[in-house]
Amino acid sequence: MRRLASLVRVGLKANFGLAILHYRIFKEKKDRWLIPLVVLAAVGLGPTFYYLLRLLKDLYGILLPLGQQQAILTFGILGGQILVLLFGLYYVISAFYFSRDLELLIPLPLKPFEVMTSKFAVILVNEYLTIAPIVLPVVISFGVMSKAGLPYWINSLLVYLWLPVIPLSIISLLVIGLMRVVTLSRKKDALIIAGSLLLIAAGVGLQYTFVRSAGSPMDAQPMIRFFSSPDSLLGRIGAGFPPSVWATKALAGGFTSAGLTHLFLFIGVSLALFAGILVIAEKLFYRGLIGIGEISGRKKAFSKEALSRRISSGRRPVRAIFAREWRIMNRTPIFLLNGVLTVILLPILFLIMARADTGGSDSTMILKALTSAKPFLATLAAACFMAVTGTLNGTASSTFSREGSQFWMSKVIPISPREQVAAKFLHSYLIALLGIGASTIVLAGMLRLGAGALLPAVGLALAAAITLTAVGMIIDLLRPLLDWTNPQKAIKQNLNVLFAFLADIGILVLLGFLAAFLGKIGLSGNIKLIVLFAVLLVLAVVSAKILVKLADRRYREIEV
Amino acid sequence: MIELRSVSKSYNKGKVKAVDDLSLVVKPGEIFGFLGPNGAGKTTTLKMIVGLLKPDAGSIAINGLDTQTDALACKAMTTYVPDYPAIYERLTGLEYLNFIGDVYGVPKADRLERIEKWLEIFELTKAVGSPIQSFSHGMKQKIVLTAALLPAPRVMVLDEPMVGLDPRSAHQLKELMREHCDQGKTLFFSTHIMEVAEKLCDRIAIIAKGRLIACGTMDELKKLAAEPGQSLENIFLELTET
Numbered sequence: 041m042r043r044l045a046s047l048v049r050v051g052l053k054a055n056f057g058l059a060i061l062h063y064r065i066f067k068e069k070k071d072r073w074l075i076p077l078v079v080l081a082a083v084g085l086g087p088t089f090y091y092l093l094r095l096l097k098d099l100y101g102i103l104l105p106l107g108q109q110q111a112i113l114t115f116g117i118l119g120g121q122i123l124v125l126l127f128g129l130y131y132v133i134s135a136f137y138f139s140r141d142l143e144l145l146i147p148l149p150l151k152p153f154e155v156m157t158s159k160f161a162v163i164l165v166n167e168y169l170t171i172a173p174i175v176l177p178v179v180i181s182f183g184v185m186s187k188a189g190l191p192y193w194i195n196s197l198l199v200y201l202w203l204p205v206i207p208l209s210i211i212s213l214l215v216i217g218l219m220r221v222v223t224l225s226r227k228k229d230a231l232i233i234a235g236s237l238l239l240i241a242a243g244v245g246l247q248y249t250f251v252r253s254a255g256s257p258m259d260a261q262p263m264i265r266f267f268s269s270p271d272s273l274l275g276r277i278g279a280g281f282p283p284s285v286w287a288t289k290a291l292a293g294g295f296t297s298a299g300l301t302h303l304f305l306f307i308g309v310s311l312a313l314f315a316g317i318l319v320i321a322e323k324l325f326y327r328g329l330i331g332i333g334e335i336s337g338r339k340k341a342f343s344k345e346a347l348s349r350r351i352s353s354g355r356r357p358v359r360a361i362f363a364r365e366w367r368i369m370n371r372t373p374i375f376l377l378n379g380v381l382t383v384i385l386l387p388i389l390f391l392i393m394a395r396a397d398t399g400g401s402d403s404t405m406i407l408k409a410l411t412s413a414k415p416f417l418a419t420l421a422a423a424c425f426m427a428v429t430g431t432l433n434g435t436a437s438s439t440f441s442r443e444g445s446q447f448w449m450s451k452v453i454p455i456s457p458r459e460q461v462a463a464k465f466l467h468s469y470l471i472a473l474l475g476i477g478a479s480t481i482v483l484a485g486m487l488r489l490g491a492g493a494l495l496p497a498v499g500l501a502l503a504a505a506i507t508l509t510a511v512g513m514i515i516d517l518l519r520p521l522l523d524w525t526n527p528q529k530a531i532k533q534n535l536n537v538l539f540a541f542l543a544d545i546g547i548l549v550l551l552g553f554l555a556a557f558l559g560k561i562g563l564s565g566n567i568k569l570i571v572l573f574a575v576l577l578v579l580a581v582v583s584a585k586i587l588v589k590l591a592d593r594r595y596r597e598i599e600v
Numbered sequence: 601m602i603e604l605r606s607v608s609k610s611y612n613k614g615k616v617k618a619v620d621d622l623s624l625v626v627k628p629g630e631i632f633g634f635l636g637p638n639g640a641g642k643t644t645t646l647k648m649i650v651g652l653l654k655p656d657a658g659s660i661a662i663n664g665l666d667t668q669t670d671a672l673a674c675k676a677m678t679t680y681v682p683d684y685p686a687i688y689e690r691l692t693g694l695e696y697l698n699f700i701g702d703v704y705g706v707p708k709a710d711r712l713e714r715i716e717k718w719l720e721i722f723e724l725t726k727a728v729g730s731p732i733q734s735f736s737h738g739m740k741q742k743i744v745l746t747a748a749l750l751p752a753p754r755v756m757v758l759d760e761p762m763v764g765l766d767p768r769s770a771h772q773l774k775e776l777m778r779e780h781c782d783q784g785k786t787l788f789f790s791t792h793i794m795e796v797a798e799k800l801c802d803r804i805a806i807i808a809k810g811r812l813i814a815c816g817t818m819d820e821l822k823k824l825a826a827e828p829g830q831s832l833e834n835i836f837l838e839l840t841e842t
Binding site: 342347348351355356357359360361364367368445448451454597599 | 647650651652653654671672673675676678679680682686687688690691694695697698699700701702703704705706707708711712715716725726728729731
């Protein structure tokens with residue numbers, strides 16, 4: 041047990057790097073600028089939380105007279121668990137199978153379940169941070185509004201600590217099974233990607249079922265029965281995933297017998313599932329892990345002619361660097377899942393969720409009505425959806441970080457930083473284009489928007505994507521994360537991706553204010569679009585110039 | 601030719617002095633060996649020459665061009681092999697070599713001839729179509745060496761290039777180092793293998809705690825020894841004793 045505790049402690053220290061951060065901020069005084077930036081980000085997020093809390097208060101006010109207020113808790117808890125399911129997949133695959141410290145851990149006299157537990161602990165802490173913005177506001181505001189006593193707060197803490205365990209255990213089970221199959225195959229990367237897509241598809245299918253079961257229409261009699269029972273709404277929301285109902289009842293019930301029964305049920309099932317995972321891990325974890333790094337290569341030598349065909353006759357450097365970026369991104373499963381696949385999957389997910397809502401009629405009807413009533417607003421919303429789909433995937437904001445320890449090559453090759461950055465920009469922009477294309481198809485199909493409405497939206501999105509891509513690259517160039525040992529860290533756990541996300545949202549909100557201002561001064565729809573497009577072009581030129589200038593300086597300064 | 605003039609580099613805001621007022625000249629046509637205990641400043645010096653690190657003071661010139669003001673021109677005539685072959689593992693060996701050929705602007709005919717030659721010498725012909733990820737440490741080291749030779753650079757900087765190589769490949773490497781310098785080109789390399797340095801190098805520099813403590817031909821270094829006829833290993837131990 042002491043060995044396991046020590047392993048978990050080392051794992052947490054190595055992954056959350058508090059000692060390194062403390063050293064860099066207070067000893068080396070290198071990352072001091074992080075402190076005001078974190079404060080700024082917190083201040084920036086302030087209004088969002090303010091509105092979330094106001095929304096929760098209003099919702100509580102509406103649901104209280106109906107006796108359905110506990111449904112708010114189920115919303116928050118279920119939301120947190122869905123988030124665990126979504127992020128958990130990336131975390132589990134990379135932590136269980138692709139962290140480089142595994143090479144050090146396997147030869148040590150440790151049992152497979154001990155190694156897996158230490159990795160599980162790291163993912164658990166990650167998940168606590170991931171679900172905090174969703175679950176904490178709900179649980180805290182509900183406690184305050186219902187004037188809950190101490191038992192509520194104690195149960196809240198216990199439920200929060202156990203909240204990610206059930207979804208994480210389910211994912212771990214699926215991933216361990218998947219990897220056992222993957223190691224048997226020669227095409228490991230392809231299988232990992234296919235398996236991940238299958239798991240995502242299963243997740244989407246599950247959510248589709250949740251939304252449909254919560255939103256299917258009702259007749260009058262069941263409706264009356266529905267509102268006469270205090271648990272009906274939470275039961276309906278949590279129908280697809282009962283643990284969220286148990287957790288709600290554990291919180292709302294406090295130390296009553298119902299509260300404690302549900303608390304024990306929730307923790308008991310979590311424990312049982314986790315124990316089950318440990319038993320399976322003991323048998324299968326190392327079988328899937330050992331051999332995952334074995335990549336079988338070509339056995340045959342190229343003939344002189346074949347070699348001559350494959351030797352390039354000389355690409356221009358920008359093309360060569362673009363090809364390098366494209367290949368490395370698409371051949372690293374974690375990068376591929378975050379880049380190309382995300383920009384294509386996101387609009388499809390949007391489409392599925394919209395169709396799932398009451399059979400696909402209501403939300404689509406509302407959107408169509410909105411589109412015809414407010415065409416300018418619809419164009420802006422469509423442009424925003426396209427730009428967000430294309431750029432908020434971390435490709436640009438991890439473009440330097442993804443090079444990691446290989447960045448030395450970018451420093452020694454005789455290619456100017458401007459050309460290198462141009463190639464990287466083209467790569468990130470191409471992925472943005474894929475996203476814009478996919479979302480255009482989805483919007484055209486779903487809302488039947490004509491070319492008159494779609495073309496201006498595409499134009500705005502293309503111009504906005506230049507700035508958003510350049511801003512992401514600037515942020516990553518300012519503090520590239522090059523010392524990672526697990527590719528997950530370069531993209532999913534890279535703070536630059538979060539900072540770029542906040543900056544991008546800020547830019548889009550400012551553009552929204554500008555559009556509102558243009559409307560207030562009485563400009564017509566087309567003139568407003570032209571002004572916005574011109575502003576976006578100016579922003580694109582300015583951000584591209586800043587990027588190029590910064591590249592000249594930072595390529596000299598970054599030491600590897 | 602490589603010229604270092606009063607080069608200094610420190611880490612941790614000046615608290616750790618890695619290289620201290622180092623001056624030396626590596627002439628064209630000579631194999632120059634760089635020796636020193638662990639942490640003496642060898643890798644830091646090599647990294648400053650190829651532009652991976654920026655000197656705090658002093659200047660470095662390659663064939664008369666300053667590495668800070670004429671960085672791209674210096675890089676175009678220099679190739680570097682690091683102590684650990686951290687290269688693009690997701691590319692195949694051939695894709696990596698093509699990338700290097702593209703960025704150094706090597707014409708197709710030269711590219712084909714040199715790649716064929718070095719792949720055969722390093723016995724990589726069968727492996728070159730596979731992802732670098734599937735290579736052993738020694739194979740990765742050999743593909744990095746092939747890439748460094750591909751542009752036929754005027755200056756080569758190698759950081760402990762023998763590590764991980766089998767005896768046959770190490771022998772081939774020594775031959776090619778000699779061949780490179782016989783063409784009037786420059787080669788600067790660090791090593792811990794005294795025997796290699798003694799037999800291969802035209803001149804040797806010994807560095808300790810960031811400072812140059814000896815520099816010269818083998819005969820000149822022997823004169824620094826307390827007793828005559830000592831091996832380079834004994835001279836090294838004597839000079840770097842703390």
